[in-house]
Amino acid sequence: MASVELHDVVKRFGQTVAVNHVNLKIEDGEFLILLGPSGCGKTTSLRSIAGLEDVDEGQILIDGEVVNNKRPADRDMAFCFQQYALYPHLTAFENIAFPLRTQNMNHNEVNQRVREVGKLLKIEDIFPRKPKKLSAGDQQRVALARAMVRQPKVYLMDEPLSNLDAQVRVDMRAELRRLQINNRITTVYVTHDQVEAMAMADRIAIMDKGVLQQVGTPDDVYVSPANLFVANFIGSPSMNFIPCNYDAASHGVRIPVNGETILYRLPVNVKQSISDIQDGTELILGIRPEDVYIHTEPVDDGFDCQLVLMEALGSENIHHLQRGNLHFVSRTSPADVYPVGQSVWVTLETEGIRLFDRKTEAAI
Amino acid sequence: MHRKKSRLNRILAWAGLIILLLIFLFPLYWLTVTALKTRSQIVSIPPMFFFTPTLENFRGVFFTDSGTDTNFKFFFKMSIIISTLSTFFSVLFGALAAYSVSRFKIRGKDDLMFFILSTRMLPAVATLVPLFLMYRSLRLSDTVHGMVLLYTMFNLGFTVWMMKSFFDEIPFEYEEAALMDGYSRWEAFIKVVLPQSVTGLAASAVFSLIACWNEFVYGAILTTRYARTVPPAVSVRVGHEGYEWGKIAATAFMYVVPVLIFTFLVRKSLLRGLTFGAIKK
Numbered sequence: 034m035a036s037v038e039l040h041d042v043v044k045r046f047g048q049t050v051a052v053n054h055v056n057l058k059i060e061d062g063e064f065l066i067l068l069g070p071s072g073c074g075k076t077t078s079l080r081s082i083a084g085l086e087d088v089d090e091g092q093i094l095i096d097g098e099v100v101n102n103k104r105p106a107d108r109d110m111a112f113c114f115q116q117y118a119l120y121p122h123l124t125a126f127e128n129i130a131f132p133l134r135t136q137n138m139n140h141n142e143v144n145q146r147v148r149e150v151g152k153l154l155k156i157e158d159i160f161p162r163k164p165k166k167l168s169a170g171d172q173q174r175v176a177l178a179r180a181m182v183r184q185p186k187v188y189l190m191d192e193p194l195s196n197l198d199a200q201v202r203v204d205m206r207a208e209l210r211r212l213q214i215n216n217r218i219t220t221v222y223v224t225h226d227q228v229e230a231m232a233m234a235d236r237i238a239i240m241d242k243g244v245l246q247q248v249g250t251p252d253d254v255y256v257s258p259a260n261l262f263v264a265n266f267i268g269s270p271s272m273n274f275i276p277c278n279y280d281a282a283s284h285g286v287r288i289p290v291n292g293e294t295i296l297y298r299l300p301v302n303v304k305q306s307i308s309d310i311q312d313g314t315e316l317i318l319g320i321r322p323e324d325v326y327i328h329t330e331p332v333d334d335g336f337d338c339q340l341v342l343m344e345a346l347g348s349e350n351i352h353h354l355q356r357g358n359l360h361f362v363s364r365t366s367p368a369d370v371y372p373v374g375q376s377v378w379v380t381l382e383t384e385g386i387r388l389f390d391r392k393t394e395a396a397i
Numbered sequence: 398m399h400r401k402k403s404r405l406n407r408i409l410a411w412a413g414l415i416i417l418l419l420i421f422l423f424p425l426y427w428l429t430v431t432a433l434k435t436r437s438q439i440v441s442i443p444p445m446f447f448f449t450p451t452l453e454n455f456r457g458v459f460f461t462d463s464g465t466d467t468n469f470k471f472f473f474k475m476s477i478i479i480s481t482l483s484t485f486f487s488v489l490f491g492a493l494a495a496y497s498v499s500r501f502k503i504r505g506k507d508d509l510m511f512f513i514l515s516t517r518m519l520p521a522v523a524t525l526v527p528l529f530l531m532y533r534s535l536r537l538s539d540t541v542h543g544m545v546l547l548y549t550m551f552n553l554g555f556t557v558w559m560m561k562s563f564f565d566e567i568p569f570e571y572e573e574a575a576l577m578d579g580y581s582r583w584e585a586f587i588k589v590v591l592p593q594s595v596t597g598l599a600a601s602a603v604f605s606l607i608a609c610w611n612e613f614v615y616g617a618i619l620t621t622r623y624a625r626t627v628p629p630a631v632s633v634r635v636g637h638e639g640y641e642w643g644k645i646a647a648t649a650f651m652y653v654v655p656v657l658i659f660t661f662l663v664r665k666s667l668l669r670g671l672t673f674g675a676i677k678k
Contacts (some may be wrong), residue, residue, distance in 0.1 A: 085573050105576040112577035118570040122592040132578035179578070189577075 035186035042091035053243035069310035111180035119164035126160040273361035281312035291357030300383030315391035322364035324385030335378040431646035454647035480609035483548035491556025496615035504639030
């Protein structure tokens with residue numbers, strides 16, 4: 034068990050900066066997920082921690098000790114690869130035993146350790162088979178077992194579930210999380226799937242274009258996104274963004290819609306936090322789909338728009354609303370059904386309103 | 398309609414295969430029957446297809462007409478020693494070189510690979526005179542180590558290129574996995590990469606072995622007595638009645654059989670080795 038720290042880490046590939054001055058501390062026993070779109074530098078960060086990539090600047094510390102010059106083998110970490118990288122010439126059993134074979138461990142102990150982890154992951158019956166003869170789910174379990182058979186300081190996992198079928202993925206997600214909660218080994222997990230990240234992580238670190246955007250608990254990043262990128266990336270369907278200008282006189286925002294302007298008065302709690310903003314400042318109002326309420330009758334503080342489409346997903350209904358060039362989405366319980374193609378009135382949950390600076394894209 | 402066509406295709410394919418087989422196997426057949434014929438049967442025109450076989454020529458492989466030893470056993474032993482050693486070294490160094498070229502960043506890698514390939518571009522005869530002079534002044538002429546050195550060098554270009562294509566096919570992730578599992582780079586190569594390239598090693602070894610086994614030109618010029626292999630030795634079996642074709646054929650037959658058996662045994666890995674990388678997964 035160990036903590037992992039990245040101090041101002043930079044990694045370049047030629048002209049491209051894959052990891053750009055990243056600072057991050059992963060606490061002892063924590064499950065941290067590196068989340069971001071493909072090419073955001075999350076895998077490179079993970080590989081740098083592993084020692085599979087040499088960093089160009091900055092330091093990587095394990096338990097406070099700088100490990101930049103340590104070989105991967107000496108860092109005592111286990112890595113779970115996206116493509117599993119199971120040794121094709123070895124059986125499942127030998128694959129799992131492989132990390133133990135270099136540790137001067139006697140034969141019986143190796144056997145015992147492999148059987149234990151096999152029992153835990155319920156893969157004892159596939160021990161004699163070679164990787165080629167295994168299903169993706171079983172391969173994944175063997176890869177996991179190979180990582181878990183040692184008690185490394187840190188688990189590093191690079192999208193381990195991305196090659197699995199949806200159902201197996203959901204099962205494995207829970208299983209993996211349960212195992213980590215039990216053994217409390219520090220884990221850094223890379224994924225581009227925000228649902229996976231929300232479901233599993235103690236904390237999520239969101240990256241984009243090599244830059245760390247926000248680090249926080251799933252709740253933090255969902256409720257208080259630090260910028261537009263995070264707000265957009267987390268949540269499905271993603272947050273509604275409405276371009277607007279600050280109106281100092283009414284403590285509200287002016288939303289331009291096809292030439293006319295809707296004046297939307299901001300609730301009291303939002304007003305206080307933005308008291309120093311000048312009139313006319315270009316903003317973006319962000320609101321989660323579940324914080325958009327639909328009414329069939331005119332209401333105070335509401336504005337009218339067309340309900341253009343409804344997607345009934347079983348567990349929820351997604352309503353697509355439009356007014357001129359303004360398009361946004363409301364999520365309701367499946368019981369709420371409104372007439373498609375008709376005018377409806379919309380109000381926003383005051384607690385859910387987030388404002389972003391349109392120029393810097395940062396949250397206000 | 399479709400069925401008919403596929404049947405026709407099958408017949409055509411078989412016909413083609415049989416024709417090819419006849420072309421390739423005919424020399425072997427002719428070699429064998431020549432070894433079993435008497436001198437007059439060999440030179441008779443039209444050629445004789447039916448005759449009473451004789452084993453007289455096989456006795457001639459080991460002894461001359463006057464009963465002295467032909468030294469065939471010694472030449473055969475030399476062929477085995479020189480071919481095996483140079484195959485071993487060319488596969489060993491070839492695999493190591495190919496692995497580094499495949500995995501590490503090396504400045505001028507492409508030029509280096511071209512240079513290695515270019516060692517195979519000159520015909521043997523073109524290098525003979527300089528090699529002959531060099532070998533004489535270095536006292537390498539007619540020595541086993543001199544021939545092993547030469548054949549190793551000669552085969553290395555081939556084994557490096559062949560092994561490189563094999564290593565290129567093995568994803569680097571396996572080595573990374575081994576590194577993470579606590580192994581050194583060298584251990585990862587030995588325990589993870591090599592076991593996966595057994596077919597490549599086998600194929601390279603077979604080709605090297607056959608090339609050494611059959612090599613004639615260098616052997617004929619650079620050896621006289623102590624490191625002479627079978628191919629140059631057999632070519633000088635000229636008796637007082639001219640070329641002794643029957644004995645030459647019998648010697649060649651005995652020389653070909655081990656390679657035939659060996660190739661037949663490893664044909665599966667040979668085939669895989671030849672087509673490796675041709676089809677992407």
